Amino acid sequence: MIIFNPIFILFFTILILFLLNYTTKSKKLNLPPGPPAWPIVGNLFQVARSGKPFFAFVNDVRQKYGPIFTLKMGTRTMIFLSDPKLIHEALIENGALYASRPPETPTRSVFSVNKFTVNAATYGPVWRSLRKNMVHNMLSSTRLKEFRSVREKAMDKLIDRLRAEAEANNGVVWVLKDARFAVFCILLTMCFGLEMDEETVEKMDQMMKLVLITVDAKIYDYLPILKPFYSKQRKRALEIRKEQIEFMVPFIEQRRRAIQTPGSDLSATSFSYLDTLFDLKIEGRTSSPSMDELVTLCSEFLNGGTDTTATAVEWGIAELIENPHVQKKLFEEIKETVGGERKVNEKDVEKMPYLQAVMKELLRKHPPTYFTLTHAVTEPTTIAGFDIPTDVNVEIFIKPFGNDPKFWSNPEKFDPERFMEGGMEKDVDITGVTGTMKMMPFGVGRRICPGLGMATVHVHLMLARMVQEFEWSAYPEGKPLDFSGKLVFTVVMKESLRATIKPRSSLASA
Incomplete structure (x- = not known):
């Protein structure tokens, strides 16, 4: 979300004096088409004047200028x-070329x-070391099974x-709030390997939310010349970072003590993400991650999997x-798989094709975000006849995919059957590696979500x-649900879902 300040308008009056001398590199490049940009501010005013969310503005531009703009x-x-x-050409066929990140x-x-x-x-040695550690030592199918009890x-x-x-x-519940808490509890235990009471979990969650809010894009991120006018915001960001470190370091140290002295403290698991980080060898470095870096990596692990999962639920x-x-x-x-006397578990889920089809259909209609994380090229290149220099943000806009009638029959209909045996989309690959890339909810290529x-x-x-x-129904009864979304870290329902639940049987109390 772009935050404007009245002082921006005043400052723009000063900047206008430089318009006659203003030139950009883009004039020497054959960049993809797009709406005419003003000198210095570019399309910022057009986005603001549209009154639309950024993704809606982008979608309007796409419809006018085509698939690359x-x-x-x-x-x-x-x-x-x-x-x-x-x-596919960029991220799969030329994956290494498009695998970096902008400043x-x-x-x-x-x-x-x-x-x-x-x-x-x-893209380079630090990324390779960090990703390899996370994927192989924490997120592999074998390692994930170790956290079943959690x-x-x-x-x-x-x-x-x-x-x-x-x-x-x-009988009324807030779905997102309860789902988010459950997911955060799982990730917190996986990350720190410690037993935490509910109050501590809530405090950690609030800290993670505060960090996400703080790093949301501000106007001076697009116009650095305005940075002096936002010194209070910069100071506040530094204060929050200090609070974050002070809050998380004791848990990091507690886990260090726990693994040095098995059975001590409040250790909840025999293994955690932190355990893989304390002595992690980074390609090209002689030292292990610093305490500040440990805080950052733990924050990434927690924030990366909480909102996306809770939103999907x-x-x-x-x-x-x-x-x-x-x-x-x-x-x-579910009843056919587990009967009526026990709780469904992860092994059962593997035998439930309809549940898996529901999940795919859910990701098709409601991907966690409308944009993947921004890419950058490692060297100048071209695509579709246009130049892609190293200093631009390459944005992957995935919102149109799931509703495109060129790829999906009856795209507005929520129909898991399309992914079942005999369905037209049974073999759709959500990783984008094989076949036609009809959906990519987790990104694709080398920077696919780990x-x-x-x-x-x-x-x-x-x-x-x-x-x-539970049996789930609308609240109030018969109320039509609003399926429009808004971007808040992830794409959430514009009106947070309240639902009425009715226990199905005495299973829960068994």
């Missing part, structure tokens, strides 16, 4: 790719410690919270309410347990 956002040049063939905004750099994260690192405990806690909330509110429950026949069929599959496997495990299990335990 350019926007100038102050000093930043953004080239958007929104066609599956172009994206971070000044505010983000405060929290990333010189881009020392899997998602933000420039997930089962969190699922029980989720069901208990939903039941208690419903009993206190005539909210959209999923909304679609099950809107499509009661799908909810009924899913419940019937948490893809973990996210699908969590969403499958949460939906299965929530549907097994």
Whole structure:
């Protein structure tokens, strides 16, 4: 979200004096087309005047200029790719070339410690070391299985919270809030390997939210010349970073003591993400990650998997309410798989093709975000006849994919059957590696989301347990659901979902 300040208008009056002498590199380049940009500010005013969310403005530009286009956002040049063939050419066929990241905004750099994260690192040795460690030592299918008991405990806690909330509110619950808490509990235990009480979990969650809000793009990120006028915001960002470090370091040290003295402190697991980081060898470096870097990597792990998963669950429950026949069929599959005497578990989920089809259909209609994380090229190149220099942001706009009738039959319909045996989209590959790239909810190529496997495990299990335990319906009864979305870290429902739940049986109390 771009935040404007009245002083920006005053300062623009001064900047106008430089218009006659203003030149840009883009005049020497054959960049993709786009709306005419003003000198210095680019298309910033057009975005502001449209009154639309940024993704809606981008979609309007796409419809006018085609699948590859350019926007100038102050000093930043953004080239958007929104066609599956172009994206496949860039991220799959030329994956290494498009695998880097652009410079971070000044505010983000405060929290990333010189881009020392899997998602933000420039393509090179630091990124390779961090990603290899996260994927192989934490997010592999084998390693994920070691945390089954953590997930089962969190699922029980989720069901208990939903039941208690419903009993206190005539059957009504807030879906996103409860789903988010459950996911965060899982990730917190996986990250730190420590037992934390509910109050501590809530405090950690608030700290993570505060960081996300703080790093959201500001106007001076696009016009650095305005930075002196935003010194208070910069100072506040530094204060929040200090608070974050002071809050998280004791837990890091507690985990260090726990693994040095097994059985001590409040260790909840025999293994955690932190354990892989303490002595991590980084290619090209002689030292292990510093304490600031440990805080940054833990924050990335927590923030990267919380909102995306919780948002998917909210959209999923909304679609099950809107499509009661799908909810009924899913419940019937659960009963056929586990019977009526025990809770559905992860091994059961692997035998439930309809649940997996519901998940795919959910990601098709409601991807976690409308844009993947920004890419950058490692050297100047061309695509579709246009220049792609190294200093531009390459933005992958995925919102149009899921609703494109060229790729999907009846795209507005929520229809898991399309992914079932005999369905037209049965073999769709969400990683984009094989076949036609019809959907890419986790990105594609070398910078594909490393948490893809973990996210699908969590969403499958949460939906299965929530549907097994409760029958879901609209609140108030018969109210049409609003399926419009808004971008808040991830794409959430514009009107946060409240639902009425009814226990299906005595299974939950068994």
